[in-house]
Amino acid sequence: MLAAIAVVTGLAWWDEQREADAALRDLENEQSVLATSLAGTLRANLGILERDARLAGEHGAGILGARYAPALVRSAGAPRASASDPARMLISVPIDGGRLVDLGVLPRDLLDRDQRLGRPGELQVLVAAPHETALRLVDGTVVGTAAVRDALDRGLPALRLAPSDAVDVGLPARTSMVGMAAVDAGELGRWGVASVASAARERDREKRAIWRLILGVFVTSGLVIAFGGTALRRQRKELELQRELAVAEAQRQRDEELGRAERVATMGTFAMGIAHEASTPLAVIVGRAEQLLARLKDDERAERSVQTILTQADRIQNIIRRFLDMARGGPPALERVDPATVVRAATSAVEHRFAKAHVTLAADVPATMPAIQCDRDLLEQAVVNLLLNACEACQAGGRVEVTARADAEQVAFVVTDNGAGISAENASRAKEPFFTTKPHGAGTGLGLAIATEIVKSHRGELSIAPHTDHGTRALIEIPIATGGANARAV
Ligand SMILES: Nc1ncnc2c1ncn2[C@@H]1O[C@H](COP(=O)(O)OP(=O)(O)OP(=O)(O)O)[C@@H](O)[C@H]1O
Ligand SMILES: [Mg+2]
DSSP: HHHHHHHEEEHHHHHHHHHHHHHHHHHHHHHHHHHHHHHHHHHHHHHHHHHHHHHHHHHHHHGGGTTTSSSEEEEEOOOOOOSSSSSSEEEEEEEEEEEEEEEEEHHHHOOOOOOOBBBBEEEEEEEEETTTTSSTTTOOOOEHHHHHHHHHHHOEEEEEEEEHHHTTTTSSOOEEEEEEEEEEOGGOOOEEEEEEOOHHHHHHHHHHHHHHHHHHHHHHHHHHHHHHHHHHHHHHHHHHHHHHHHHHHHHHHHHHHHHHHHHHHHHHHHHHHHHHHHHHHHHHHHHHHHHHHHSSSSHHHHHHHHHHHHHHHHHHHHHHHHHHHHHTOOOEEEEEHHHHHHHHHHHHHHHHHHHHHHOEEEEEEEEEOOEEEEEEHHHHHHHHHHHHHHHHSOOOEEEEEEEEEEEEEEEEEEEEEEEEEOOOOHHTTTTSSSOOOOOOOOOOOOHHHHHHHHHTTTEEEEEEEEEEOOOEEEEEEEGGGGGTTOOOOO
């Protein structure tokens, strides 16, 4: 900022100096013009002087009156008249018959008879007579400015006079500008006239301009510094505020995450508690159903119903046991399974839900596929969760497709639907426990979280993403070599 102020000041200073120089040049030109015009007057008045001298030669000096003092007609060789007044120049004018007329003349009379010449302290007019070495002011005072005399003799049109020389011609001790002109007056010789003007006014104006400049620079710099300081302080405050807001936001996000993790942990504990508590009444149900089965030998329909109760209860017990194992961090119980049986079991488990919702469910599984090492019940549950989500996303008339395919390394289960679709943001959060977009009470937000955990325990991956223009595609990929370190055979 200081550099900028210095540059601006420098430029303003340079401009001011140019202005001052131009003003001095103008003054110099004015003086040249004035000197030229005075030279014209001087030439005319010298002509009148010659005519008056001739008149005096014819009729005697008395005819000139008191205008020239002294005025004397003499023959060449006769002694020259002596000047009674030192202010007057004694000019000897040759006339016919070898005679001379001596005339005492005030310089003012040769320049301006109305005596308007000169402005005290500002402008002086000087006359250089050929018979005098010094110059005279218009009132006749002799002044010794050798510089002006020398310039006149050399025929220069103008001159810049130093302050000390200006004092000699009765001007203030400031630079002065001189304009000069020569007059060739024939027998009266070569005369000169000079107009000397003090540049005090220009110099004062320049001084005032420089003070104005300094003041302006100080005031402007002060204002710039004051405003700049305020702006900087305000900017710093804003930055501090932004930093505080960012810290508060980071803290809020961390608190939110901690809260979510805490909720997940609490719900996990609850889920384990529920699973644990449910196993006791389930054991009672299984026990009673077995007793009932023994007594229903003659009623085939009732026998089949009780058998179904036993199968489903067994399935529940099995899943609860595996969930508890998983929650404890244990590996899944692996067996060799044909992927087609997983798809079949999952579709048959959800068939009634699709029928109720009037959504078509189509399964497409190749006739032969490599078997995978997996926990059949858990993997089936994971596919069931995907199918239920797909069904719930569709309106009546919708369609869901489940396929299985395999390559050398992995088996993939793909569930696609033409339902409501999923936004990129929801897709990125869908696997979080308790994330649901369903109305309160309609969904727990655990379906995908559980499926993810199941797939992870098989070293696989679950992903969910938008599918074509609308609809969603959920994908489970399980490596065929799953029966590795993480697996336990059953
Ligand atoms: N096929 C799908 N189409 C559109 N959105 C889906 C689909 N599958 C999952 N989602 C979104 O992911 C969210 C989480 O699914 P998740 O299965 O974990 O919970 P939920 O289905 O909401 O609840 P619950 O499984 O207990 O019924 C859903 O609420 C839904 O917003
Ligand atoms: Mg769900």
